[in-house]
Amino acid sequence: MRVTRKYLAPALIAALGIALAGCAPTSAPSGPSTSGAGLAPVDVAIITSQTGPLAAYGAEFLAGFDAGLSYATDGTGTVDGRKLNISITDDTGNADKAVTEAKDVMGKGVKIIAGTASSGIALAVAAQAKQNQILYISGPAAADSITGINQYTFRSGRQSYQDVATAGTFIGDPAGKKVLVFAQNTAFGQGNVAAATAVLGAKGATVTSLLVPEDATEFTPFAQQIVDAKPNLVFVAWAGATSGAMWQALTQQGVFDKTPVVTGLGDSSTFGAYGAASDKISFLNHYFGGATDNAVNTAMIKLLKTAAKKPDLFTPDGFVAAQMIVQAVRAGGGDDVSQMIKSLEGWTFDAPKGSITIRPEDHAVIQPMFQVKLVADGTSWAPKLVKEVDAKTVAPPIAKK
Numbered sequence: 001m002r003v004t005r006k007y008l009a010p011a012l013i014a015a016l017g018i019a020l021a022g023c024a025p026t027s028a029p030s031g032p033s034t035s036g037a038g039l040a041p042v043d044v045a046i047i048t049s050q051t052g053p054l055a056a057y058g059a060e061f062l063a064g065f066d067a068g069l070s071y072a073t074d075g076t077g078t079v080d081g082r083k084l085n086i087s088i089t090d091d092t093g094n095a096d097k098a099v100t101e102a103k104d105v106m107g108k109g110v111k112i113i114a115g116t117a118s119s120g121i122a123l124a125v126a127a128q129a130k131q132n133q134i135l136y137i138s139g140p141a142a143a144d145s146i147t148g149i150n151q152y153t154f155r156s157g158r159q160s161y162q163d164v165a166t167a168g169t170f171i172g173d174p175a176g177k178k179v180l181v182f183a184q185n186t187a188f189g190q191g192n193v194a195a196a197t198a199v200l201g202a203k204g205a206t207v208t209s210l211l212v213p214e215d216a217t218e219f220t221p222f223a224q225q226i227v228d229a230k231p232n233l234v235f236v237a238w239a240g241a242t243s244g245a246m247w248q249a250l251t252q253q254g255v256f257d258k259t260p261v262v263t264g265l266g267d268s269s270t271f272g273a274y275g276a277a278s279d280k281i282s283f284l285n286h287y288f289g290g291a292t293d294n295a296v297n298t299a300m301i302k303l304l305k306t307a308a309k310k311p312d313l314f315t316p317d318g319f320v321a322a323q324m325i326v327q328a329v330r331a332g333g334g335d336d337v338s339q340m341i342k343s344l345e346g347w348t349f350d351a352p353k354g355s356i357t358i359r360p361e362d363h364a365v366i367q368p369m370f371q372v373k374l375v376a377d378g379t380s381w382a383p384k385l386v387k388e389v390d391a392k393t394v395a396p397p398i399a400k401k
Contacts, residue, residue: 064318148399
């Protein structure tokens with residue numbers, strides 16, 4: 001289903017009003033700008049999961065995107081006098097549907113597409129972006145292969161290498177250790193295996209993998225295989241609705257009693273999914289609401305609250321995508337793709353996670369990551385920051401073209 005709207009977010013504007021001007025981005029846009037009334041609007045297509053296995057991630061992205069657009073445009077929904085018309089399409093988690101939708105909007109003249117949560121979909125849409133020479137900004141999709149895939153493709157979130165590099169900060173010297181990557185057999189899972197091999201394998205660890213079919217619902221046999229492998233460290237890379245059942249199986253089979261386990265802390269819906277193992281897991285983290293204390297994060301949380309929403313794992317990805325789109329439109333008017341690309345390459349700006357840079361060589365997003373633990377919060381669990389990991393420490397190598 002496609003929803004089209006002129007972006008204005010009146011409820012957010014009314015609530016924050018002039019205050020937004022005080023927290024607007026201070027980075028000066030590069031390239032030429034256009035001003036004046038009566039200019040043609042800029043059409044932007046958001047293609048993401050609103051239904052399907054990654055629907056929650058799509059919802060987080062969209063909430064962040066709404067907040068980011070209001071923040072980056074001082075609540076006007078315009079860039080240099082040009083209204084932003086945002087269309088939102090549900091890809092349902094299906095790459096073929098996403099490509100069809102991408103072709104449709106590109107055929108109508110859209111030069112900017114953003115939003116993808118699935119790595120497989122992002123790779124497919126990236127190919128279309130190159131073929132049609134449009135600006136594409138993927139969202140939560142984490143596969144490393146998205147970085148540097150072509151000059152037209154950017155990302156607004158982290159990538160698998162940054163996850164694994166953060167995991168590596170928990171284990172000290174990995175030389176001589178056996179690391180098992182436990183993941184789904186998807187582009188995301190395979191990307192984490194490749195990243196673990198590149199990061200930890202390069203430092204002397206022996207990296208093996210146990211990949212599970214994406215449609216699997218029974219995880220006991222896989223948990224037993226982990227125990228039998230006797231690794232020194234298990235790195236779990238998992239996404240979607242089966243997380244709870246997977247963690248329960250690992251607990252029941254005694255995995256946590258046999259080996260240390262590191263994984264990425266998911267969105268808030270998963271905080272209670274780890275059961276008895278909650279305080280035994282070392283969590284790497286892309287973002288949670290209390291991870292940072294800066295003006296942009298504070299502004300984002302206020303905007304979300306006005307819309308009756310809360311910050312979550314991939315909210316910053318949507319927020320950053322909006323910041324990038326506004327930067328690109330200021331430079332290229334939403335029509336000049338080469339100028340939009342040029343304005344984003346090498347851009348450093350303040351985001352909810354702190355200062356981030358879009359690396360010009362391959363469009364990797366150089367950003368801090370976090371070490372987190374879960375602590376008891378009444379009858380539930382809540383994340384607590386252990387350490388911020390410097391952006392340079394987890395920066396991926398420049399992707400070869």
